[in-house]
Amino acid sequence: MLTKVFPINLKPGKQAAAESIVDQFAPLGPGQETGTLSFRVYRDPAKPDYLLFVEHFADQAAYDAHTGSAAYRKLIAGQFADLIVEFVEIDHELLVSL
Template identity: 80%
Template sequence: MLAKVFPIPLKAGKQAEAEAIVLEFAPKGPGAEDGTLSFRVYRDPARQDYLLFVEHFADQAAYDAHTGSAAYKELIAGRFANLIVEFVEIDHEQLVAI
């Protein structure tokens, strides 16, 4: 399994717009992908203009399919990318799951 974490600072005042794009993307992208095991996006109530993505994929090929999808290209690499300050991708290896 491949785990990805993306702490995403947003441009000032873009929280609602970014959340709307993520809500539109979820069923069209990860919700329709066999290799996407989980797609979770969190907001921090104490920090405005910030989202945390936590995603799990069956393997690298599943992640590549995810980022190569039409929905990803339009909504995330397209519209969402214009709202972020910085893109940070952190790979993790699972130690334990219950």
């Protein structure tokens, strides 16, 4: 399994717009992808203009299919990318799961 974590700082005042795009994307992208095992996006109530993406994929090919989808290109690489100040892509390996 491939785990991706993305802490994302948004441009000031763009929280609602970013959340709206993520809401649109989830059923069109990850919700349709058999290799996307989970797609979770968190907000921090104490930190405005910030989102944390935590995503699990069957393997690298599933992640590549995810980022190559039409929905991803339009909504995430397109509209959402315009709202970002910076992000970091962090790969994780599962240690414990209950």
